[in-house]
Amino acid sequence: MSSPSEAQMRPPYSPLYFLATLGAGGLMVTFFMFLMFWVPHPGRPVPIFEDIMGAFASGAVPLKAAIVAAMVGIAGLAFLMIKSLIWNLRGVAAFKTTDAYAALRTSNAETQLMAIPLALAMVVNGGFIVGLVFVPGLWNVVEYLFPLAMIAFVLIGGYGLMIMRDFFGRVLINGGFNCAKNNSFAQVLPAFAFAMVGVGLAAPSAMSGSAMIAGLSFILSSFFIVVAILLAVANVILGLRSMMENGANAESAPTLLIIVPLITVITIAWMRQNHGLHVHFDVHGGAGETLSMLTTLLMVQLAVFALGLTVLRRFGYVSKFVTGPEKSAGSYALVCPGVALSVMLHFWLNKGLVASGLVDKFSLAYLLISAVAIALQVTMIWLVLKLNAKHMGGTDRQVAVPAE
Template structure:
């Protein structure tokens, strides 16, 4: 008879648990989409506290309800993000003293450490959302905050580069990378991490009124985005080859979907850069170009989603590791594509379909597409709470035996 998850032996700690922090931050972003596209903000590219309060005071009942839900959601998942981050940092501190950590640093799984800068970059993004939504007068000092944010992202990105320096310095000099166990897209995680740094670094390009800040933001964000794309292309090819030869890894199957959030993050970074170039450097693009870009990348995401869900279904992954008794830190990777698709749909709808005149804002088709995005969001909320109840409500954490 199968024991319930609470009675089974708990799995050891893995750096992949930082994906729980990432998931909480991602859900903050999904609630911010309500503000971004439904609250009028004519004086700056993003809604701020004053815009939100004005809309709450003068807007229709439906908008008032959406604002309340969004503010509660952002605040609630900010708390969850902080709790998850503290839990992970404490567990990581103990994990670094273990033999399992040394073993991880000698294996393919060394790149799991990139989940740390990935989560830290999301924490900074989440902090900025909290400031926009809850801090009055923030926009009066925002030009001082942008350089500070870029320094923070530069430090996080530098930390990620050090991790990858050690990894490539080992495998390219000494060898030892096991291609036979690389039968997943687990090695695409570093690309996702650098893309998250890049999208955060690109925020001042979209929001600053100072040309120098925009230019520096554009240059630095371009570096991390290019690094992310190079790593993604190389590791998708390596992983696909291993899967075609050895079959996909059942426990690592969720990594097949990591390209979905990678595309969303890179897309938002490009949109931010494009806005800054348009406003400050006389680079002009039309609504049709944005619609074409968003539609193409969304279709790529849907194709990848179809492939990944097919593999997950064949392995019975959800019934084993989500609703069933199986425990795997990698199951948190399932949150990322759902959050990413929800956010991408909001951008495709508002920056693509509405901006190009194909769909009228708040029309029936607009509400239906928005409902799909919200439905994905609700599903991911359930998934995060479900996984947290299985993995984090436990006494203590042991050091992990690194997965390959």
């Protein structure tokens, strides 16, 4: 008997593989947290190359070690992010010529295409981090970069809006949306994508010295954040109703955790907007207000995280699709919640507990909470490497692609 051809053996492609690009980019942010909150950057909302080099030259050994770890981590994950992006762009180009793509465009799974603008927005955000960390003198020209970045995010957001236009134009006119198979939070993915565009558009609001740029940033980011919230609320209700009636979809179970990264992204966007309103438009909020918001949203994340882990454990998801032999493109959705919770803990600790005076910086309590964030970060690095080796390191096994 002749052996199957390479084309026959090759795993079927899914747009959900763009979540691998997203995961690598998100992990870059976890390393940037070391620099954001541990490297002094007076007069600027974020640390830049000059701040980092100055801290490395004069800082204590632990700070130097953290800077080295951050820069190595950001560089390595940036490479992994771009490598994954190229792999996905090639994959989706070939996928669009298949019957599977035509079938996807007429099913619930059409919204999986929103993983593409989600990943592209993350790449732009990641590129800005690379510039801040590795490019000397970037802050001297950053005001010229903000309009270009906003144009890029608007184009990515517009691409996402066209995908959702086609989806809603089909299901709201012709029907055909299968509510019974909507037994997950897979339909919340578009909300996550628009939130990622929104947080990118909000960056100039926090960083620009121009009131015009900051105001435009506030307005544009608000549009995509509002769209994200509306989509999230509607689809969480629809998905929860279907799960209560039909049970959760085993392969799509990781989507139950998608609320966690969605909250982190929207929270950062709000904090960026609030900073811009404070600097340019005389809107003032205290440390206690920030602590209240961050604590409330973190508690929501922990509740959702506990629910999602309960369902995943009941399905034995990790032993099947992560450490076991079965393969599902949707397993990359496990990376985002851990990354998001790690980032949220850094913000809660530094912008909430420390800023309000509840915890002293670098005290024992501070180090313990930071250790939890770092433990989540290390676990997600392991998960990304494990999944990449499993899904992108060979072509000998079939992949289970969540269809809805």
